[in-house]
Amino acid sequence: MSAIAGIYRFNGEAVQSEHGGLIMEALRQYPANQSRLWNMNHIMLGCHAQWITEQSVQECLPYYDSNRGLAITADAIIDNRDELMDQLQVPHHPRQHMTDSEVLLLAYEKWSERMPERLVGDFAFIIWDERKQLLFGARDFSGARTLYYHHNEQQICFCTAINPLFSLPFIHKEINETWLAEFLAIHGVFEPPDVSTTIYNNILQLPPSHKIIIKNDNVSVTRYHSLSDVIPLQLASSEEYEEAFREVFNKAVTARLRRTNRNVGAHLSGGLDSGSVVSFAARALEHENRSLHTFSYVPETGFVDWTPKHRLADERPLIKQTVQFVGNINAQYLDFSGRSAFTEIDDWLDILESPYKFFDNSFWLRGIFEHAEQRDIGILLNGARGNYSISWGPAIEYYTKLLKNLKWLQLTQEIKRYSRNVGVGRRRLYSIVGRKAIPVLKQRSSSIASGDFPQLINSDYAKRVGIYEKLHDLTFTGIGSTDDLPDDPLEARRVHFERVNMWSATGTSNCKLSLRYSLWSHDPSNDLRVIRFCLSTPMEQFVQKGMDRALIRRSTKGWLPDSIRLNHRTRGIQAADSIHRMLSDWPVFLAELDRVSHDSRMQQIINMPVIHDALAEARQGISPNQAYNPAIKLLMRSVILYRFLQKNF
Template structure:
């Protein structure tokens, strides 16, 4: 993990060194080991380094090539280094002396702005090409590495975090009220991959390259999943062996570290599978034992996740670290620091469990942490989605068998078959008929349905047209016109939901000086799983069937073949709000009216009274916390 920033002026005025220094100083938590700036005329680059990989120990960024015409700043970890070194004819240099940024710069020198398509890994980088007088920016397919930008009159500026952009006087500090509505509706966080809480400041879209030449810009997509690819093996055993080979490589290449490695371990299949492989690989790399980070239940509280976590830990070969809800008080200073430095309001809503594990990583000086994002999409299917496509294909006996199997997860086989039978007719309903139906639907009913259960001020919701925003959200997941299940799955990968989850993890990890790594989001593994037959993903009610088969014998049977989930989130949320009770009371007593234009104050106060009467926050604390954090965030950021 690193922090990067930069400025490019279109009117050719020189970049001021002080501006770059302010930008990079605001990102110190992302790279405390080394920082530097480079500027030449109207272009300036900055970087702060967190050492993680062996090569990063000797890396200097920004990096300028020997001819002085190419300069790069980057936050990158490349996973196809061997292939790149060969393709770039760098085989005469010891690999350990070649940094990832050197490889990217060499790739640009060879392939130009097509170079991001040659890279496998997590990256955000910006290159200044002095010969062509152009700036090239790129971000990895899933958006693991963050990048924000402002493109305004006479200036393009970028950074790993918004706070760095806001140090510049040219960047406006104007609230994006539509994003406030998204926050109050919560599910609208997933509406797109670019918006932020500031007007005119954007997230750089994942999987894209931006080329700026003069005052003109050109966007291009550098990676796409191929929904037409197919993998065919002769048996389940062959499929499992092929999967295990690709999955193992996805884990192995993310263990490249100059420091001890760690992995989250929740007791779920995804993180357990990663630990099951990594704990054998880490000692073989001479890195000692794998460290595990687990959020567990309080003593005396039965929790299935904790039981499964301990089952994996009991297999040994790890250095285990755990945190309980009743131990959060030991981390009050770190939690308050995260609350105060939060750029994105959404981070307040689900941060408690993953943040707890990143707090553990920080305490034990663990710089890079693996996690299980997002096995639910990669190694499986939407739990019931395949039934729709089986019915479309006329494969009723198989559809019935699968529906019966899903009863293990609490589904009704009858309802699954009934509703999927109806929904499979949707592609055949002409668009004009759907428009007529929407036209004659009551606008008032649609609006009331949209805001039900939220604390959003109805007048504010109308002003930002939340029903239209919800319609846009639903269109992100509309697969009714996808002809195959693989095509529908690929569409899910393109939807913003996965990106916003990755970005949340990245932001809260960065505050603790931790680099998150996601083996299940290796693009080679994702493409492999996308090309698998559906029967290798879900079978007779068992989701992630190929992952279960691959881990049989490597994990406890109770973990490998578990069904269902329990969540510790509410317990950690309750503990955190109890710790912040004085903070909540202070804002509720004297500051809440500041957000009356956005929030239904009476609904918030009613929820607050119920929390006080019950002396617990699990049921009604969420809307109270939404309102309190919105009030605090607007005040702290002077909006």
């Protein structure tokens, strides 16, 4: 794992050595085991390396092979290296010590520009091909590693992080107003759909699932496809699907565990996704006489759980059942006392180098990385994308499909069983399914839901920037919601994985947290092999016999306790104590919002009448049970943007 950097001069002039030095000096804000520069005339490559795997300790980056005329700098852990080395016919003897960058160079030599689509793992890399006189690079399919760049008529400069690019004397901060306007207009936590752009006008990023080629002074960025060859899987029985799932999932979970001598950690909630990851990891580590360290967020002392009975703000009762059943776990329950989304703002702005929206969980996300660093964790596992892969299985949407296809008998049997599992009456379930199946009713409920969140952007600003028409487009303002996705559940899932913007914010935050805390975040539920398997598996394996998320529930029999595996009625809810945590800082929060409302720049950008209404509500005092109140989202997003602008412009 590394932060990488480089400069390529178009006109053939030599890169000034001080420019490379400036970028590498700026990267010193991140911990590193080794920091190196390589320079050859008009090309400079840099690497600020953090050693995570056993092979990375032996890795010398940037690496240049004069015989092959190839140089590489890479921020990469390749999970399918064994399969790649088989295809590349690498002898067995040197495989154990072969570095990932060496595997990348061999893959480039064999498959050239088609090599990224064959890779499974997290990566961003740049290869200099001296013989072809071209620069070639790529970013992994979901954006788990970042790569930013600036180019003008003289050169292209790139880096894992944004701010080191501003250390160069010819790159200046200039706000990208289109990006900002779209960022504010989108109601959810998603960023603008054009992920090649950033908050800065002259800083671009290589989008996930894209490659970049610089040749003859031309810069070409194109998409590659990792999920285009998914073939429907047809097995003889449900048991065979379960066995096949366990095989591919176990490979995804354990791919990195055997490659690091450092400790292994994992996020653990009371649910299926993280529980499944933990159960497979703990069992694999036990064979090596190593234990798994788990980190679980719990509410702060004194918090009174206001959530409904079927929701748990404190998931300890569920987590402890998993820990006890699985075994070989060193469990830690962290309440992050004194921290809140408000106290975390400055740190997160430094980490992300950009405004952000996912403030609710910010205090424990960063806190877990801090605790993991203190325990020398090298790999920190999570199951964040599980809802779309391993634990996908939307029962209501599947039943809606049955209703539309007039499969009455199957629908009746499924509803009867599902009603018993979830504890909801059949009449109510039929009503829900009917509303989803009838377009007029669906459109009406969708419109009502969409109107619940006030528009944060000033309409005059939206007009000036040129995005005003998008404010009335629910598929834009509702990116990532049901307004934006197809009704058919299979098609909605396909679209989710097809769109590169759907997971880019998650990838970016995990990448930059990993750089700050010198550990690698890894999500086996986002492993391409797992995703391909899930996309190839019939929907009937994901919803059957009255069970949603049926494949993971069945496949983890013996791996998770039945009380977790078959739990349909109780679910954890994150950040329910977010307002409770902010109460001691509430006067400071209100005072800053007063400054926001009187700031001339913010008045041009933000819809101030909406902020004034939300601020009036906040002054009256917001109860802890209003943690998900839209007013809080509007106010926090405004404060975050205000601080970012104050800090950078």
